Amino acid sequence: MFTPSSDDVRRFFCEAFRKQRAGDILSPMDAIAVDWIAEHPEYADVLTDVDAALARNYSVEGGEANPFLHLSMHLSIAEQVSVDQPRGIRDACNALTARLGQHDAHHQIMECLGEMIWTSQRAGLPPDADAYVECVHKR
Template identity: 35%
Template sequence: MLYTSERDKLRQFYVDCWQKARMNMPMDPMEQMVARVIEMHPEYHKMLENEKLGNEYKPEEGETNPFLHMGMHLGLQEQVVMDRPAGIKLIYQQLGEKIGDVMATEHAMMDCLGEMMWQAQKNQAEPDEQAYLACLKTLLLKYG
């Protein structure tokens, strides 16, 4: 099954990055980025060290998929670096100043990212960047 094979390769990449980080091995910039995200999530360390890759995570049963969660951090960080959608970099900076913690800032923003992705999938449409930015701007008011 292609999906499972590709999923497992991606999950193995996380394991490999974490192993390299723990062993102080040389890493390319992407591996360093992944290792930083993993470092921010000690609750995932044991799972990655035990290489438990094949688990199915069921949100309807209250389970969080750690690979999806970390992937959302990476996606959000990439959006900020590229400032795409335009304006997200400024929102990230302003929200970060208000919240005062990088991980808490990203977690707040990931709620909007997840909603945008869910809506796009539900509507079988491209992600609505304007709705996404509007959601992010409400966070600035919330943490005002």
């Protein structure tokens, strides 16, 4: 299993954005990433400078959202939906998307994903996929 570092993730998004702007060939994952980047034009400046992106610290205390975490969550949700893992996430996402649109649905799902991860880490237990999907259904 591949476990990218935060620097790897930042380089990936910056490189995908660079390729898209240069008209270079995109990998399938690059293409998904740039679609989500396009939904967040406020991140363009951050993505144009790899060195600054690697050096920047996004702290909860600073009250600043981490664009790389945000984009990574979009990618994670897109992957989960594409393979329906955890089981039921595709139907739950599709129902939410029909009501809110894809982007807003993803933001609602992010809340559930974050809650599942936080609960898992706090309790020292594996993530509860059923609770996650149920959370999405409730939204």
